[in-house]
Amino acid sequence: MTGLEGLTAGLVQHACTEDREANLAASIAGIREAAGRGARLVLLEELHTTRYFCQREDPVYFDRAEPIPGATTERLGRLAAELSVVIVASLFERRAAGLYHNTAVVLDRDGSLAGRYRKMHIPDDPGFHEKYYFTPGDLGFTPIDTAVGRLGVLVCWDQWYPEAARLMALAGAQVLLYPTAIGWDPRDEEAERRRQHDAWVTIQRAHAVANAVPVLACNRTGDEPDPGGSTLGIRFWGSSFAAGPQGEILAMAASDSAAVVTVELPLARSEELRRLWPYFRDRRIDAYQDLLRRYRD
Numbered sequence: 001m002t003g004l005e006g007l008t009a010g011l012v013q014h015a016c017t018e019d020r021e022a023n024l025a026a027s028i029a030g031i032r033e034a035a036g037r038g039a040r041l042v043l044l045e046e047l048h049t050t051r052y053f054c055q056r057e058d059p060v061y062f063d064r065a066e067p068i069p070g071a072t073t074e075r076l077g078r079l080a081a082e083l084s085v086v087i088v089a090s091l092f093e094r095r096a097a098g099l100y101h102n103t104a105v106v107l108d109r110d111g112s113l114a115g116r117y118r119k120m121h122i123p124d125d126p127g128f129h130e131k132y133y134f135t136p137g138d139l140g141f142t143p144i145d146t147a148v149g150r151l152g153v154l155v156c157w158d159q160w161y162p163e164a165a166r167l168m169a170l171a172g173a174q175v176l177l178y179p180t181a182i183g184w185d186p187r188d189e190e191a192e193r194r195r196q197h198d199a200w201v202t203i204q205r206a207h208a209v210a211n212a213v214p215v216l217a218c219n220r221t222g223d224e225p226d227p228g229g230s231t232l233g234i235r236f237w238g239s240s241f242a243a244g245p246q247g248e249i250l251a252m253a254a255s256d257s258a259a260v261v262t263v264e265l266p267l268a269r270s271e272e273l274r275r276l277w278p279y280f281r282d283r284r285i286d287a288y289q290d291l292l293r294r295y296r297d
Contacts, residue, residue: 010034
C-alpha cells in the first residue's frame with residue numbers, strides 16, 4: 001500500500017561475515033521476502049555487504065570501498081525494478097583516491113538511482129573508528145524523492161542528533177530511515193546493555209514524536225570479532241524497528257537473530273498530528289541562534 005493512506009515497509013536484519021557475496025545474498029533474500037509480503041519500501045542495515053571493519057584502523061580495508069553508481073547499485077537497481085520496490089542500501093563509497101564516504105543509496109522502483117546520502121556525523125569511539133575511514137558527508141540533510149514518497153535517509157550515528165531529524169522533516173521528509181550498525185561490548189553488564197538499548201530506541205522514537213513522522217531503524221545482528229584481536233569484538237543487538245508518528249512501536253525484531261520485518265506506516269496521521277500538536281508552527285526560529293555554537297560557555 002502506498003500514498004497518503006499508508007506505506008508498507010520492510011526491514012532486513014542479518015549477521016555479516018567476511019564473505020561479501022554471502023552478505024549481499026542475505027540482503028537480497030530479505031528484500032525478496034519483504035516484497036513478497038507487500039513491502040514497497042525496503043531498508044537494509046548499515047554497510048550490509050561487509051563485516052563492521054571499523055573496529056580497527058587498517059588501510060587494507062579501503063579496498064572494500066566501491067564507486068556509486070557501481071556493481072552493487074546496478075545489481076540492487078535491477079532487483080528494485082524486478083520487484084517494483086524502493087530499496088535503501090548502505091555502502092562504503094569510493095569517491096576518489098583517498099576520499100571515501102559512508103553512503104546510503106536509494107534505488108527507485110524503476111531501478112534508477114534516486115539519490116544518495118553521505119553520513120554527516122562520523123564517530124570515533126572505542127571499537128568504532130569511523131573517522132579514519134569516512135569523510136563527513138557534503139550533501140546536507142536533503143530528502144530523496146521516490147515513487148513511494150519523500151525519504152529522509154540518515155545513517156547510524158546521525159540517529160542521536162535531533163538537528164538532523166528536524167532538518168529532514170523541515171525539508172518535507174515523510175519517513176525517517178536509519179541504516180545502523182550498533183552493538184554491545186561483550187564485557188558490558190546486563191544492566192548497562194539495557195540502558196544502552198533503551199537509549200537507542202528512545203532517541204529515535206523521540207524523533208518520530210518531535211516531527212510527527214514514522215521512523216525506520218535497521219540494525220545488524222550477530223557477534224563480530226575485532227580483526228586485531230585487541231578487544232572482544234562487538235555483539236550487534238539487532239532489534240530493527242518501526243515507530244509511528246507518535247513514537248509508538250509498530251514492530252521490532254529480535255536482538256539475536258536474522259529477521260525480515262514488514263509493517264504498514266500510517267503516513268496520513270502526520271498531517272492530523274501536526275494540526276493537533278503544531279510543533280512547526282510554534283518553533284521560535286528567532287531565538288535559536290546559539291544552536292550554531294559548539295558550546296555555550
